[in-house]
Amino acid sequence: MVVDMGARVLIVEDDELIASSLARALGAQGYETSAVTTVADAEGALAEHPPDLVLLDLGLPDGDGASIARRVARDHAEVPVIVLTARSEEADIVLGLEAGAVDYVVKPFRLAELSARIASHLRWRRALTSGVADDDVIRLGDLVVDRPARRVSLHGNDVALRPKEFDLLERLALDAGAVVSREQLIDDVWDENWWGSTKTLDVHVNSIRRKLGEGAGEPSRITTIRGVGYRLEHERREP
Ligand code: CA
Numbered sequence: 001m002v003v004d005m006g007a008r009v010l011i012v013e014d015d016e017l018i019a020s021s022l023a024r025a026l027g028a029q030g031y032e033t034s035a036v037t038t039v040a041d042a043e044g045a046l047a048e049h050p051p052d053l054v055l056l057d058l059g060l061p062d063g064d065g066a067s068i069a070r071r072v073a074r075d076h077a078e079v080p081v082i083v084l085t086a087r088s089e090e091a092d093i094v095l096g097l098e099a100g101a102v103d104y105v106v107k108p109f110r111l112a113e114l115s116a117r118i119a120s121h122l123r124w125r126r127a128l129t130s131g132v133a134d135d136d137v138i139r140l141g142d143l144v145v146d147r148p149a150r151r152v153s154l155h156g157n158d159v160a161l162r163p164k165e166f167d168l169l170e171r172l173a174l175d176a177g178a179v180v181s182r183e184q185l186i187d188d189v190w191d192e193n194w195w196g197s198t199k200t201l202d203v204h205v206n207s208i209r210r211k212l213g214e215g216a217g218e219p220s221r222i223t224t225i226r227g228v229g230y231r232l233e234h235e236r237r238e239p
Pocket of ligand 1: 059
């Protein structure tokens with residue numbers, strides 16, 4: 001795995017066991033970490049020394065971590081926030097995403113999974129800031145979404161998408177690597193007064209997957225986050 005050496009990761013987590021094992025593991029991978037346990041300290045750390053990425057527990061002793069996600073989205077829009085959440089807290093995931101987090105991992109998480117997501121978000125951020133990914137043509141490995149031409153290609157071959165399928169893939173691509181909630185997708189791709197079944201969303205995603213040559217049960221570029229939404233990966237995951 002390519003690690004962004006020296007990238008600064010701010011860990012906001014009041015469970016000290018989790019925080020210290022994260023700090024140790026990420027430190028061993030070449031990240032510079034700092035850890036805080038409260039909303040107040042997180043705000044201080046953000047103001048003093050903005051990190052490159054934030055790992056955020058939402059349940060903090062002095063308040064709701066979502067306020068940190070909102071602050072980062074407002075003041076440091078380029079800094080990805082990954083929410084650390086307990087399995088039972090699906091509502092928290094949605095709350096975190098609505099507050100501006102780009103992703104989440106469920107506790108207890110596998111460190112390899114979290115490191116992969118951190119590396120992927122930092123890589124994507126670098127690509128964005130260096131202008132590799134511009135707004136008009138979004139390149140995600142061998143998948144290219146050409147927004148002005150409304151065309152999608154895979155390995156250089158055109159993928160024939162219907163208009164709503166294109167809109168949906170484009171919407172996911174604009175937030176590649178981030179989880180986009182079902183509500184957001186339906187609002188943006190259909191419209192807010194849309195009253196049809198939300199199954200339509202899943203049908204469209206499955207159709208896009210087929211057109212991208214992904215068979216049922218195969219690894220997909222579009223990850224389903226059950227009950228929450230979908231995430232278009234920066235690159236296809238290896239089986
Ligand atoms: Ca907590």
